[in-house]
Amino acid sequence: MTLDELLPGQACVVRDVHLEGAVLQRLLDMGFVEGARIEVVRNAPLLDPIDIRIRNNLIAVRRSEAGGIEVERV
Amino acid sequence: MKQQAREVTVALAGQPNSGKSTVFNMLTGARQHVANYPGVTVEKKWGSFATTTLRVRLVDLPGTYSLTSYTQEERIARDFILTEKPEALVAVVDASNLERSLYLVFQLREMDIPIVLCLNMMDTAKSRGLAIDLEVLEHELDMPVVPTVGKKGLGKRELVHAVERAVGQSPRARRYIRYDAELESFLERLDARLEESRASVDSLPRRWLTVKLMENDEEARKRLVGRHEVAREGNVGDLVEYVDFLRREYIESFKRSPEKSIAAGRYHAAGEIVARAIEGRDFDRRSVTDRIDSIVLQPILAPIILAGILLTFYQATMVYGTVLADRFFPALQEGKEIIAGLFAPTPDLIRSGLLQGLVLDGLVGGVIAILYYVPIFLILFGCIAILEDSGYMPRMAFIMDRILRSFGLHGQSTLPLILGGVVVGGCAVPGVMATRAMKDEKARLITILIMPLMNCLAKIPFYVLIVGLFFSAYQGLVLFGISLFGFFVALLIAKLFSSYLVRGESAPFVMELPAYHVPTIRGVLSRAVERVWLFIRKIVTIVAVVMVGVWFFVTFPGIGFEREMHYDARLAEAEKDLYDTIAPSNRYARYLSGDSLVDLMHYRDGLNEAQRNAGEDAHELKEVERTFSTRNPAFFALANNGVTADGMIDPAAREAASKLKRFERKVRGIKRERRKEIIDASWAGRVGRSLEPVSMWAGFNWRINIAIISSFAAKESLVGTLGTIYSFEEGSQAGTLEQSIRRTESGWTVWHGLAVLVFVALFPPCLATLIMIRHETQSTGWMIFATIYPIVTGFILACLVFQLGPLLI
Numbered sequence: 072m073t074l075d076e077l078l079p080g081q082a083c084v085v086r087d088v089h090l091e092g093a094v095l096q097r098l099l100d101m102g103f104v105e106g107a108r109i110e111v112v113r114n115a116p117l118l119d120p121i122d123i124r125i126r127n128n129l130i131a132v133r134r135s136e137a138g139g140i141e142v143e144r145v
Numbered sequence: 146m147k148q149q150a151r152e153v154t155v156a157l158a159g160q161p162n163s164g165k166s167t168v169f170n171m172l173t174g175a176r177q178h179v180a181n182y183p184g185v186t187v188e189k190k191w192g193s194f195a196t197t198t199l200r201v202r203l204v205d206l207p208g209t210y211s212l213t214s215y216t217q218e219e220r221i222a223r224d225f226i227l228t229e230k231p232e233a234l235v236a237v238v239d240a241s242n243l244e245r246s247l248y249l250v251f252q253l254r255e256m257d258i259p260i261v262l263c264l265n266m267m268d269t270a271k272s273r274g275l276a277i278d279l280e281v282l283e284h285e286l287d288m289p290v291v292p293t294v295g296k297k298g299l300g301k302r303e304l305v306h307a308v309e310r311a312v313g314q315s316p317r318a319r320r321y322i323r324y325d326a327e328l329e330s331f332l333e334r335l336d337a338r339l340e341e342s343r344a345s346v347d348s349l350p351r352r353w354l355t356v357k358l359m360e361n362d363e364e365a366r367k368r369l370v371g372r373h374e375v376a377r378e379g380n381v382g383d384l385v386e387y388v389d390f391l392r393r394e395y396i397e398s399f400k401r402s403p404e405k406s407i408a409a410g411r412y413h414a415a416g417e418i419v420a421r422a423i424e425g426r427d428f429d430r431r432s433v434t435d436r437i438d439s440i441v442l443q444p445i446l447a448p449i450i451l452a453g454i455l456l457t458f459y460q461a462t463m464v465y466g467t468v469l470a471d472r473f474f475p476a477l478q479e480g481k482e483i484i485a486g487l488f489a490p491t492p493d494l495i496r497s498g499l500l501q502g503l504v505l506d507g508l509v510g511g512v513i514a515i516l517y518y519v520p521i522f523l524i525l526f527g528c529i530a531i532l533e534d535s536g537y538m539p540r541m542a543f544i545m546d547r548i549l550r551s552f553g554l555h556g557q558s559t560l561p562l563i564l565g566g567v568v569v570g571g572c573a574v575p576g577v578m579a580t581r582a583m584k585d586e587k588a589r590l591i592t593i594l595i596m597p598l599m600n601c602l603a604k605i606p607f608y609v610l611i612v613g614l615f616f617s618a619y620q621g622l623v624l625f626g627i628s629l630f631g632f633f634v635a636l637l638i639a640k641l642f643s644s645y646l647v648r649g650e651s652a653p654f655v656m657e658l659p660a661y662h663v664p665t666i667r668g669v670l671s672r673a674v675e676r677v678w679l680f681i682r683k684i685v686t687i688v689a690v691v692m693v694g695v696w697f698f699v700t701f702p703g704i705g706f707e708r709e710m711h712y713d714a715r716l717a718e719a720e721k722d723l724y725d726t727i728a729p730s731n732r733y734a735r736y737l738s739g740d741s742l743v744d745l746m747h748y749r750d751g752l753n754e755a756q757r758n759a760g761e762d763a764h765e766l767k768e769v770e771r772t773f774s775t776r777n778p779a780f781f782a783l784a785n786n787g788v789t790a791d792g793m794i795d796p797a798a799r800e801a802a803s804k805l806k807r808f809e810r811k812v813r814g815i816k817r818e819r820r821k822e823i824i825d826a827s828w829a830g831r832v833g834r835s836l837e838p839v840s841m842w843a844g845f846n847w848r849i850n851i852a853i854i855s856s857f858a859a860k861e862s863l864v865g866t867l868g869t870i871y872s873f874e875e876g877s878q879a880g881t882l883e884q885s886i887r888r889t890e891s892g893w894t895v896w897h898g899l900a901v902l903v904f905v906a907l908f909p910p911c912l913a914t915l916i917m918i919r920h921e922t923q924s925t926g927w928m929i930f931a932t933i934y935p936i937v938t939g940f941i942l943a944c945l946v947f948q949l950g951p952l953l954i
Contacts, residue, residue: 094653099408102212117547
């Protein structure tokens, strides 16, 4: 499944990032590497972007980008 | 060992929110400079400090999460390290966020510069229950580690010592992190090939180059090519092809791209080191931030809180800022008067000297009009700094992104647009400046381009004037409507620009929501002052120059000798009239002619001025009267409505004074007519007239044209120029400007008013904004575009209103 399918409060592990170029690199830099544990903290008031906790940091990503992040529920 | 202190360069690197600037402040104190990196809008900050043996120039690199070639900041940071080769690096890391921080440190390490690790925000780490074993960390990283608390200045001495030692460090085998074995074998193959072709025998650090090439880094590839061409050796195509070949092979064998393995490798290494060096569980991490977020980002509360914060912000800047600005304005006025005092009073009652006009009305007037805004900007930039430092700024973008994105903008456009004056009146200059925080270049450019359409403060008086003329019954409604109109046009245009005009890929929206911090007073103040100073430096001189140009434009070529003679004759007539009507027996009669009359008028101006300055202060008023009456008792009685210094009414003086008043009114009338004629005959007037055939489509006659043209340098002057054109003078008995306009333009309909409102709402930006646009886009082309498209759009819409409006009703 992909990250945008998760509901707030749900945790998961990153499997792969199916994106390219700047977005991919930025996500990698932020720690979205294979095996990283992440958690959806909340949606923005209009449901997009979403707020992700990764390595104790909060990162906002748009749903369109979250759709490119393959995850596995834990 | 007594020797000359050696001069060295040290660079400060670190991720955003690592407290890098507090460390920079701690090390350099007040010795700081800010400029821009050439060609870009990224701020370059540097300062200096001295140790016993060194004089250190400390350069504050832009805060970056990584060192890729995808963002301007990252390119600047790494290019600085590669080309300037600082003697050492201070890597500032957030002790409570070590894992992600090390991700950057590993990359710095690959650039072969001695590093001192500044473990900042130790207090936060401790309060979160993290015990960091410094020795283990030093050993694992193979670099000196200094714990600091930048905002309290703790650890400064140790850090300076460590820098001193690091600078003296001789090159030795560096311990780079190891990526996974498969990747390492590929790196080795690439390294061997580079060695063979001697491509990086020059200054580029080899390990860095191999890793970056495997990462498919655009700039690293270019450097490879560039260097080869210069050296005229080897086959460039071969080398780049080899990199591509290796990457392809890697992807085919392991079903993933090397950059993913590289990032994973760095995080893996970071995780291992953190596991060994840190004890204690991060039990308290973010709980405060979480609690604040659960309120601030709660779906229903979020927009309300956002609106509340923006309203407070608006109140502080535009309302209190204006109060503050008004308080300082007399000081500026006084400055102008001091300069005015440098000019000898002219012996002419209807003209002032040309040089005086140039300096006072052109130069000084222009500068003062800009300086007036300094207190407002100071508060404004202070508020922005608070939003930035507290951590709320990215959350604002988080809340607003969904809406703004659909118009080709970005969540981060919120603040610039608010500053520019979405609803009630702001200022495009700080609006444009605030776009600097935006990382998405495309959205940033669009935000800058629509800024001129926002409702700048200086448009308000004009709105009020026109609304008063035509829509006095619905004043509030029309004002509100016109600002909404501007905003909607702006959104539409943003959408158009993003679809058809502005190219380029949107940057990824991957934005950190940092932990909340209480901003420090020092941090907020210094940033506010820094930015105001930048503004003054950039703007004031250019505005002064253009104001002089505008002054020439509305003053020359003048009205010709004959007309001047005509005004002289009328003045002479008025003077004769004055003399004739006064009884020869009146002992004040002799003061009312020739040079004495001129002196008297100047004296009167001086007295009025002094009285105005004294204001309500009774004591000071007495003092003023005493000074002036001792200077010339007869003049005093005449200027003071026939009341002498001791408070007695002198009937002769009173009679003369009333005649004098009538004379003065006449002189004012002559002056006014002459000034109007000068504007009419000026180049601005000619252009205004020659544009009339076109502008009449929107219902603008030449008078409106002139006002619009001459207010180009600063819109504040729009109403003032109209005043001159419609021969209106404040305090005169001609009534209000509204009445003057109504008298002159009796044929005007509501549609005239609406068309001009629409045009002004989309008015081209003032000069200061244009300079800022030039500065922030680094492009004269965009600046010109931002000048022209609002004029065209505004004019077309005004024409539509004027032509179609009457048909509808």
